[in-house]
Amino acid sequence: NGEWKFNAIGSGFSNDAAVVEPVQTTAPSTTVAPVQTTTKATTVATTPVTYSDTIYVSPKGTGSGKSESDPTDFLSAIKNVPAGGVIYLLEGTYNYTDTILIDQNNSGSAGKYKTVRPYNNAKVVFDFTGQAVSASARGFVLDGNYWHFYGFEITQAGDNGMLLSGNNNIIEMMVFNDNEDTGLQVSRYRTDAASIAEWPTNNLIKNCTSKNNCDEATMENADGFAAKLTCGEGNVFDGCLSYNNSDDGWDLYSKAATGPIGVVTIKNCIAFRNGFTEDGRGYGDADGNGFKMGGDSMSGKHVLENCLAFNNKAKGIDSNSCPDNIVKNCTTFNNESYNVALYTNTAANTAYVANGIISYRNDSLASALTQGENLKGKGTQVEADYKNDTDYYWNGSDMSVNTQGVQVLESWFVSTDT
Numbered sequence: 001n002g003e004w005k006f007n008a009i010g011s012g013f014s015n016d017a018a019v020v021e022p023v024q025t026t027a028p029s030t031t032v033a034p035v036q037t038t039t040k041a042t043t044v045a046t047t048p049v050t051y052s053d054t055i056y057v058s059p060k061g062t063g064s065g066k067s068e069s070d071p072t073d074f075l076s077a078i079k080n081v082p083a084g085g086v087i088y089l090l091e092g093t094y095n096y097t098d099t100i101l102i103d104q105n106n107s108g109s110a111g112k113y114k115t116v117r118p119y120n121n122a123k124v125v126f127d128f129t130g131q132a133v134s135a136s137a138r139g140f141v142l143d144g145n146y147w148h149f150y151g152f153e154i155t156q157a158g159d160n161g162m163l164l165s166g167n168n169n170i171i172e173m174m175v176f177n178d179n180e181d182t183g184l185q186v187s188r189y190r191t192d193a194a195s196i197a198e199w200p201t202n203n204l205i206k207n208c209t210s211k212n213n214c215d216e217a218t219m220e221n222a223d224g225f226a227a228k229l230t231c232g233e234g235n236v237f238d239g240c241l242s243y244n245n246s247d248d249g250w251d252l253y254s255k256a257a258t259g260p261i262g263v264v265t266i267k268n269c270i271a272f273r274n275g276f277t278e279d280g281r282g283y284g285d286a287d288g289n290g291f292k293m294g295g296d297s298m299s300g301k302h303v304l305e306n307c308l309a310f311n312n313k314a315k316g317i318d319s320n321s322c323p324d325n326i327v328k329n330c331t332t333f334n335n336e337s338y339n340v341a342l343y344t345n346t347a348a349n350t351a352y353v354a355n356g357i358i359s360y361r362n363d364s365l366a367s368a369l370t371q372g373e374n375l376k377g378k379g380t381q382v383e384a385d386y387k388n389d390t391d392y393y394w395n396g397s398d399m400s401v402n403t404q405g406v407q408v409l410e411s412w413f414v415s416t417d418t
Helices: 074-080 363-368
Strands: 005-008 011-014 054-057 086-089 092-095 100-102 114-118 124-127 140-142 147-150 153-155 162-164 170-172 175-177 184-186 204-206 209-211 225-227 235-238 241-243 264-267 270-272 303-305 308-310 326-328 331-333 340-342 353-355 358-360
Touching (some): 074 100
Parallel strands (some): 054 086, 114 147, 153 175, 209 241, 264 303, 303 326
């Protein structure tokens, strides 16, 4: 992970347990105040929670699953865990080459989630090494409702680490690493789910990390996180990290063939160094945006709040032709293309709302200093809604300023050493 700190007006981040905290700044009074976040309250308890129905599993378990000393296997556990019950994962690497499918008939209920989590903070990895590279070769497909996945890693899947296609699920403190496509993708699983009303809704992805996901064939598919193509309403990413994925940090792509997707909210999240992996893979059609928030000029109204994007191969924040994104209290720094791009291709009107954006560059990325912002409102756009005294945009030359001419200074930041 290396050491990195980047603290700015509106956003304060460090690599200590992925906690996001606001910092005291010396910014002018015109700056939007930092947003208080809730990502601290996620520490795993040292003593496991007691559940009314528990099943213990291990990588090679063959027992009843009734106790830690007599664990069963994971596939048996997911078939048998009742609503409100928990599957405790004992330490180790769980090796699979077939997709683990939790189908739509296998669900918890409101207030009675089916929980999957390591026992007593054990280190648990689901490793799909050897799985064929294929669009259907996911690690997990979660098509059920009211499941809570907590605190383990999914790696080496032949496509998504997890396809999240059910409703009302919580995916928390998970790591998606080195999969052949997007680490976690929110989209439909069943092709007969033809309308937005049938697509995955109300899922919370909280304090998760997605990194080094890379599709070797083209490099343009493996994002850190995605909620795209066939995604319903109410899906939220909160407190997540996405870095060193071969394509984008987040992708909210929609296309005309399937129609608009539901509103996606991304808050308290960080996207950095996307466009190439930690070991240097990244070429071909890799995009490398931090937050890509649209497609085919269709309305999305996606919300990006209290987020940070830096050192991405392309843009930090990219509307990707969506005409009506909402961006609040976000900081972008030294992305190789535009720090901020709010534009549309074919929509007649835009309705962007931006408050508290800081786009900043310094000479540690001299090659991109000539790139200003791509801000192209159209039609009925109210310019003051996204260009005002709370927004500091890079001028394409040598400074970031708001509409009053107030300039962002290096001294506003605790550190810009990434």
